[in-house]
Amino acid sequence: MRAPGDDETGGRGLLLVEALAHRWGVEQRAGGIGKTVWAELKAPDIVAEPVERQVAAVMVRSGQRVWVRGxxxxxRTVRSxxxxxxxxxxxxxxxxxxxLRVPAAEPLAVRGERDVSPPA
Structure with a gap:
């Protein structure tokens, strides 16, 4: 995290995440491109994350499951x-x-390792 001066126009993103999130962290992407910042917020009436979600192929990590060929x-491995x-x-x-070789921005259906039922 940075400590930007009063006149700087950037560098406050993670300060906002720190102030608003219950928990947060940073993970390097397995494909070697960039990083992912994640955050958990506590809020009333929060809806649970769906079991399945769509992510860009570049965000897939080993240990996850992807919907492929039905x-x-x-x-097991991810490389760019x-x-x-x-x-x-x-x-x-x-x-x-x-x-499976796909464009980095290709959306893929992803789930955690244990959930293996078909997508909705």
Whole structure:
């Protein structure tokens, strides 16, 4: 976290997260691109996070499950690659079958490791 001066126009994001969140943290992305800042807020009538969520492929981590070819597959490894055209791809090593190679921004259905029922 930074301690920006009164006249600075940036550097307050994590200060706001710290002030508003019950818990928060930072994780490096497994694909080697950037980081993810997460936060938990306490609020009345908060709705539980859905069991399944859509995330960009670049945010998938090993230990999660992704919906692939009609079933949930465990992600064993994650690495980033460059397409010959210069775009960024993510290669997911799965528990069965060939690796899944998708554009980094491709949305994927993701769940935690234990939940394996089909998506809604």
């Amino acid at each position: 079933e949930w597959r465990a992600v 690659e460059r397409y010959a055209t210069g775009g960024l791809a993510v290669a997911l090593g799965l528990d069965e079958g060939p690796a």
